Amino acid sequence: MNAIVETAWDPSQPIVALRDVHKSFGKLEVLKGISFDVMKGEVVCIIGPSGSGKSTLIRCVNALTPFDAGSIKVEGQEVNVAHLDKLALRKKVGIVFQQYNLFPHKTALENVMMAPVLVLKEPKDEVEARARALIRKVRLEGKEDSYPGELSGGQQQRVAIARSLAMRPDIMLFDEVTAALDPETVKEVLVTIRELAAEGMTCMLVTHEMGFAREIANHIYFTDRGVIVEHGPPATFFTEAKDPRTREFLSQIL
Amino acid sequence: MLQSIQDYFRALAETHPHWNFIYLYDPVQAARIGEGLVMTLELSVLCVLFSVVIGVVGAWLQGSHLTWVRRFVQGYIQFFRNTPPLIQLLFFYFALGQFTPTYSPDGWLEVPVISNVGWAVISLSFFAGAFNVEIFRAGIEAVPESTVEAADSLGMSRLQIYRYVLLPLAFRVSLPALNNNLVNLVKTTTQAIVIAVPELLYQLVSIYNDYSTAQNACMVLMFVVYVVLVGILVMGMSRWERRLRIPGYGG
Numbered sequence: 287m288n289a290i291v292e293t294a295w296d297p298s299q300p301i302v303a304l305r306d307v308h309k310s311f312g313k314l315e316v317l318k319g320i321s322f323d324v325m326k327g328e329v330v331c332i333i334g335p336s337g338s339g340k341s342t343l344i345r346c347v348n349a350l351t352p353f354d355a356g357s358i359k360v361e362g363q364e365v366n367v368a369h370l371d372k373l374a375l376r377k378k379v380g381i382v383f384q385q386y387n388l389f390p391h392k393t394a395l396e397n398v399m400m401a402p403v404l405v406l407k408e409p410k411d412e413v414e415a416r417a418r419a420l421i422r423k424v425r426l427e428g429k430e431d432s433y434p435g436e437l438s439g440g441q442q443q444r445v446a447i448a449r450s451l452a453m454r455p456d457i458m459l460f461d462e463v464t465a466a467l468d469p470e471t472v473k474e475v476l477v478t479i480r481e482l483a484a485e486g487m488t489c490m491l492v493t494h495e496m497g498f499a500r501e502i503a504n505h506i507y508f509t510d511r512g513v514i515v516e517h518g519p520p521a522t523f524f525t526e527a528k529d530p531r532t533r534e535f536l537s538q539i540l
Numbered sequence: 541m542l543q544s545i546q547d548y549f550r551a552l553a554e555t556h557p558h559w560n561f562i563y564l565y566d567p568v569q570a571a572r573i574g575e576g577l578v579m580t581l582e583l584s585v586l587c588v589l590f591s592v593v594i595g596v597v598g599a600w601l602q603g604s605h606l607t608w609v610r611r612f613v614q615g616y617i618q619f620f621r622n623t624p625p626l627i628q629l630l631f632f633y634f635a636l637g638q639f640t641p642t643y644s645p646d647g648w649l650e651v652p653v654i655s656n657v658g659w660a661v662i663s664l665s666f667f668a669g670a671f672n673v674e675i676f677r678a679g680i681e682a683v684p685e686s687t688v689e690a691a692d693s694l695g696m697s698r699l700q701i702y703r704y705v706l707l708p709l710a711f712r713v714s715l716p717a718l719n720n721n722l723v724n725l726v727k728t729t730t731q732a733i734v735i736a737v738p739e740l741l742y743q744l745v746s747i748y749n750d751y752s753t754a755q756n757a758c759m760v761l762m763f764v765v766y767v768v769l770v771g772i773l774v775m776g777m778s779r780w781e782r783r784l785r786i787p788g789y790g791g
């Protein structure tokens with residue numbers, strides 16, 4: 287794969303650029319031409335009713351879901367190509383899921399260490415030091431040797447975030463990472479994401495936490511039935527929504 | 541002490557001609573049984589190991605994106621699962637054995653490269669391996685797709701995902717079924733007698749062919765040995781199962 291010379295990406299250009307992205311599952315068209323840009327260090331929130339295609343959209347960015355037409359460029363590299371260098375893409379983009387999806391047979395520390403050791407082939411002691419630091423960062427010191435089954439949902443989710451960060455991604459995707467959590471534990475996960483955003487991590491997050499979106503997002507996109515209905519910076523988005531669908535959604539959720 | 545036991549069974553054989561425990565007082569017969577026992581253990585251990593390897597590799601191949609690979613594995617499973625192991629042993633040894641090359645260690649006698657013991661190991665390993673493929677595959681299917689997806693999104697390769705995520709989780713699910721199949725395999729090693737593999741049953745049958753009064757005693761020994769042998773296997777497996785148990789996960 288090294289034979290392909292990577293065109294150097296200019297950081298003043300969008301770190302993620304979506305253009306007219308289309309995706310169907312059989313007859314069901316889930317994404318009907320989605321376009322937007324994410325700049326380095328930006329936090330973008332995607333909101334919208336259930337089934338509107340938010341997960342599908344976010345999964346297209348790291349090629350977990352292949353899409354039919356359009357273009358997604360991550361750091362200038364096209365994702366929608368036949369012989370995609372998936373590994374290169376996955377190193378750049380981390381994802382955290384609603385259901386944490388930790389490896390249940392590995393301790394918290396092992397979960398965080400696994401990919402850097404296997405994929406990046408970094409020395410174990412180096413990875414371990416980094417993994418321990420990450421576990422401290424997500425405030426789970428003392429839980430290094432616990433198995434996922436012994437942790438609360440919020441704790442598992444923070445291990446999942448640490449696991450993703452251990453790969454040193456440039457972009458983090460969060461797909462409703464607090465949706466499965468008890469209200470009390472939602473906060474501890476949001477604190478972690480807020481810190482990440484403050485450090486300048488580029489984040490795309492699907493969320494139903496409107497207060498949180500308003501606080502940390504640079505830009506909010508409202509999707510419904512596969513299209514972006516409305517978008518804007520939080521300052522104006524919540525107060526000046528024009529489309530009736532956006533208004534209805536916001537009135538239900540706020 | 542030993543002498544008095546031997547004397548007791550020698551006397552018992554005199555008074556009760558159906559209960560001639562000849563192997564307890566005749567060192568020659570005892571040695572035959574020792575050899576048979578070693579062969580049975582050897583056969584069991586080798587077949588268990590190979591059949592598990594076949595199961596692991598076969599389950600991996602079943603996840604291949606190449607249709608012909610999956611079909612081939614499916615064909616293998618159908619053949620070995622749906623035909624009697626006794627026939628498989630005969631077929632491997634007599635039919636395939638004809639076509640395997642021979643060598644001559646002393647420049648005189650031609651010896652086949654694969655002995656009857658070798659064929660028994662191959663045949664029985666493939667027999668049990670076919671079940672193991674299915675057992676592991678069922679275990680793999682029990683692993684949530686989302687767990688695999690998480691590994692995939694971390695950049696792990698297909699082989700790494702299989703080795704470090706799927707297999708360890710599938711194994712835990714598969715252990716009870718694997719247990720049963722391996723017990724069955726150990727018992728099936730007795731069928732190697734049809735291609736004259738000198739395992740325990742072969743030796744015992746030879747003994748009671750020579751000393752017909754020893755027949756009952758030989759059968760009794762057979763039961764005792766297998767109760768102990770399978771008992772050890774089951775104990776080992778359940779200890780392993782306990783060791784693999786993950787805190788806070790599964791039943």
Ligand SMILES: Nc1ncnc2c1ncn2[C@@H]1O[C@H](COP(=O)(O)OP(=O)(O)O)[C@@H](O)[C@H]1O
Pocket residue numbers: 311314316334335336337338339340341342343
């Ligand atoms: N793998 C799939 N196969 C078929 N349909 C799917 C698949 N994934 C999602 N869908 C469908 O696509 C639509 C959008 O799903 P999703 O992107 O998960 O929406 P959201 O995350 O906004 O709730 C839903 O109707 C869902 O049923």
Ligand SMILES: [Mg+2]
Pocket residue numbers: 340341342461462
């Ligand atoms: Mg979703």
